[in-house]
Amino acid sequence: MALKQRKSRLNHNQSTSELSDSDTSEKLRVSSTTKVPALLGFMVALLVACYILLTRRYEHVQNRIVVLDDDFEARDASIFSVQEIPGKGKGVIAVRDIKRGEVVIRERPLFVVPSEINTSPTALLTHHLSLLTPYQYAQFYNLSYVNFPAILDPEIDLAELALAIFQTNAVQTNAVSAGVDSAGVFPRMARLNHGCSSAFNVVYSWREKEGLLVVHALKDVRKGQELLTTYTDTKRTRDQRRAHLRHQYSFHCTCDVCSLPDRKSKESDHRLMSMSELYAQFATWGAGVIDGVQAIEVVERIWELGSQEGYLSERGRLAADAAWVVAAHSDVASTKAWAKVAEEWFGYEVGVDSEQVLEMQMLQTQPEGHPAWASRKAMRVPAPTLSITA
Numbered sequence: 001m002a003l004k005q006r007k008s009r010l011n012h013n014q015s016t017s018e019l020s021d022s023d024t025s026e027k028l029r030v031s032s033t034t035k036v037p038a039l040l041g042f043m044v045a046l047l048v049a050c051y052i053l054l055t056r057r058y059e060h061v062q063n064r065i066v067v068l069d070d071d072f073e074a075r076d077a078s079i080f081s082v083q084e085i086p087g088k089g090k091g092v093i094a095v096r097d098i099k100r101g102e103v104v105i106r107e108r109p110l111f112v113v114p115s116e117i118n119t120s121p122t123a124l125l126t127h128h129l130s131l132l133t134p135y136q137y138a139q140f141y142n143l144s145y146v147n148f149p150a151i152l153d154p155e156i157d158l159a160e161l162a163l164a165i166f167q168t169n170a171v172q173t174n175a176v177s178a179g180v181d182s183a184g185v186f187p188r189m190a191r192l193n194h195g196c197s198s199a200f201n202v203v204y205s206w207r208e209k210e211g212l213l214v215v216h217a218l219k220d221v222r223k224g225q226e227l228l229t230t231y232t233d234t235k236r237t238r239d240q241r242r243a244h245l246r247h248q249y250s251f252h253c254t255c256d257v258c259s260l261p262d263r264k265s266k267e268s269d270h271r272l273m274s275m276s277e278l279y280a281q282f283a284t285w286g287a288g289v290i291d292g293v294q295a296i297e298v299v300e301r302i303w304e305l306g307s308q309e310g311y312l313s314e315r316g317r318l319a320a321d322a323a324w325v326v327a328a329h330s331d332v333a334s335t336k337a338w339a340k341v342a343e344e345w346f347g348y349e350v351g352v353d354s355e356q357v358l359e360m361q362m363l364q365t366q367p368e369g370h371p372a373w374a375s376r377k378a379m380r381v382p383a384p385t386l387s388i389t390a
């Protein structure tokens with residue numbers, strides 16, 4: 001368990017300033033009576049210091065002792081444990097029930113690199129690894145990897161091994177504002193295995209301002225269930241998903257959705273493909289191919305298919321995009337209503353303390369403040385129906 005630094009409870013200045021200058025005997029008396037609690041306090045502080053010393057992890061880095069920031073890690077144990085999962089290597093199992101929207105992991109990257117580079121990837125990784133503490137270095141090299149060239153030896157070819165580990169475990173850390181693609185390695189979240197469509201129950205988001213990756217539960221999770229995230233857009237057929245996962249991550253997906261009997265699997269494929277096509281259709285509102293009313297009808301259909309499939313991800317973004325459309329058509333009531341839906345679903349997926357939730361709250365207060373406000377012909381556009389708000 002991690003302890004926060006506590007202030008010493010001994011306050012010598014205070015005890016002496018309370019003494020009267022004129023009465024030496026009183027001074028001595030008070031001074032002798034404060035000795036016992038002072039000594040006791042000192043011993044308590046000493047014990048606390050010893051406890052901190054013994055329970056926190058330390059490392060010698062360039063002759064300095066560094067306390068590792070393990071507060072986040074200490075919290076992990078109350079939520080999940082990393083275990084061997086047959087056929088998957090390690091994985092993450094809930095040790096208690098987890099509620100939808102709960103934070104599961106908060107984690108800083110070992111390092112972040114731009115997705116497009118001019119130098120050799122192995123040289124770049126070697127450089128970043130050289131900046132890590134020995135503990136972080138070991139965390140990195142303990143991660144699993146696939147697609148390591150068979151002719152090489154992982155004990156010797158450490159730079160190639162680093163590349164394989166990076167490609168197996170890195171996640172996107174794109175700074176939306178900077179418009180630069182980047183990826184980082186997060187050794188705790190890297191133990192999350194993959195599930196498709198309705199099978200994944202946690203989602204991660206990168207917070208550029210905080211330099212933090214946050215993983216939220218997208219659904220209620222029961223104690224003993226495996227926490228699964230998604231490595232790719234799974235709104236495609238089982239064959240397409242499996243081919244991609246085999247190529248990129250070297251495994252044959254047998255998640256709950258991929259294991260459906262053929263007829264059910266085809267129905268699921270059909271829903272996922274339809275969702276994907278509808279997303280593409282929704283995007284055509286931008287070019288004026290469909291109008292605002294049609295765009296909102298498309299959103300409603302995506303939502304309905306998501307409910308049938310159990311695919312609940314991306315709903316905050318979808319409702320926020322719907323709010324964009326209705327704001328562009330200057331519909332105050334609809335803008336507020338879609339922003340409210342977006343606030344709720346962003347809250348589950350990226351957190352109630354996220355920028356996205358704050359934006360949606362502001363939009364409900366002042367719809368006219370939306371950047372797209374009145375950029376299209378004014379018209380009444382449908383607010384979300386009961387199937388979305390219920």
Ligand SMILES: C[S@@+](CC[C@H](N)C(=O)[O-])C[C@H]1O[C@@H](n2cnc3c(N)ncnc32)[C@H](O)[C@@H]1O
Nearest residue numbers: 088089090144146169190191192193194249251
């Ligand atoms: C980011 S790691 C996940 C944690 C990894 N299982 C471990 O032991 O550290 C990605 C690798 O885990 C394995 N994996 C992830 N999801 C899986 C799944 N659904 N079924 C089988 N293997 C999976 C694959 O080997 C994949 O390349």
